[in-house]
Amino acid sequence: MSIKKHIYILTISLFFLGSCTAKYAVVKSNREEYKVSNDVQVDSAIIKTYLPYKVKVDAEMNTVIGYTDVVLTKSSTVPESVLGNFFADAVLNQAKKIEPAIDFVFPTTKGGLRNDIAKGPINVSNIFELMPFENQLVLFNLKGEDVLKVITYIAASNGQPVSGLKFNIKDKSPEQVLINGKSFDITKNYWVLTSDYIASGGDDAVGFATPISRKNIGLLVRDALLKEVKQFQAEGKRINAKLDGRITKN
Incomplete structure (x- = not known):
């Protein structure tokens, strides 16, 4: 595979005006193509420049911040998944420290669950691989009819990661909906x-276009996950997420 690198060689005509102001004009432009492959010799100067930073980044990314007693997997034969439940619960737990009034969270779609996390130690890189994007968490005050649009979307897409919300899917529609147990x-x-990705219609999500109010709570989705894992570790606990019937289907 090669990467095209364009180098433009500019020949400039210099004109002097009575005011001594210089003006420039492009009179010629050439382009050359360089292929980047394993045949290209390593530039030791570049390696010397970035290596100290790479060592620091690798050390931080490989830091163990917690443990899980189960495989956190997105694979599932039912509308919920172990990874999705962990993800949503983590966001709800950490976000409620900032906004206690939250009724339920829908922090990612299934497509946003980028990778499983193996049983055992969890390091920083595991969380970055799971959530590589800089997505912000946004709190919406929604009318009931808009909340129904959100829940109907979740049901029609055969379930999405949620916490604080429970319902059954029947004929791609929600029924027996509970929010905060009510x-x-x-x-x-x-x-x-x-x-912010879902709120803007990512993955065709709906229900957030006409809120009563909206507020960026100042917390990245990824940071909520990091905080949750670190909290478990600080309390001497291991993650033991499971399927709990929050979204069923018949």
């Missing part, structure tokens, strides 16, 4: 936390 009331307003 029956959903379409006449009420709810506080729903999601990512």
Whole structure:
């Protein structure tokens, strides 16, 4: 595989005006193509420049911040997954420290679960691989009818990672919906936390276009995950996420 690198050689005509102001004009432009492959010799000067930073980054990324007693996997035969439940619960737990009024979270789609986390030690790089994007968490105050749009989208897509929300999917529609353990009331307003990606319609998500209010809570999705794992470690606990029937289907 090669990377095209364009080098432009400019021949400049210099004109002097009575005011001594210089003006420049491009009169010629040439382009050359260089192939980058294993045949290219290593530039020791470049390696010498970046190596100290690479050593520091590698050390930080390889730092163990916690442990999981189970494989955190996104694979599942039901609408929820072990990884999705861990992800959503972690975001809810950490975000509630900032905004206690949150009713439920929908922090990522299934497509946003980038990789599984193996049983055993969890290091920083595992979390960056799971969530490589700089997505922000945004809190929405939504009317009940918009909340229903969100939940209907989740049901129609055969479930998504959520926490604080429980329902059954029947004919691609939600039924028996519970929010914070209470029956959903379409006449009420709810506080729903999601990512800026989902809020902007990512993965065709709906329901966030006309909120009563919205607020960036100042927390990255990835940072919420890091904080959750570190909290488990600080409390001497290991992660033991599981399927718990938060989204069922029949």
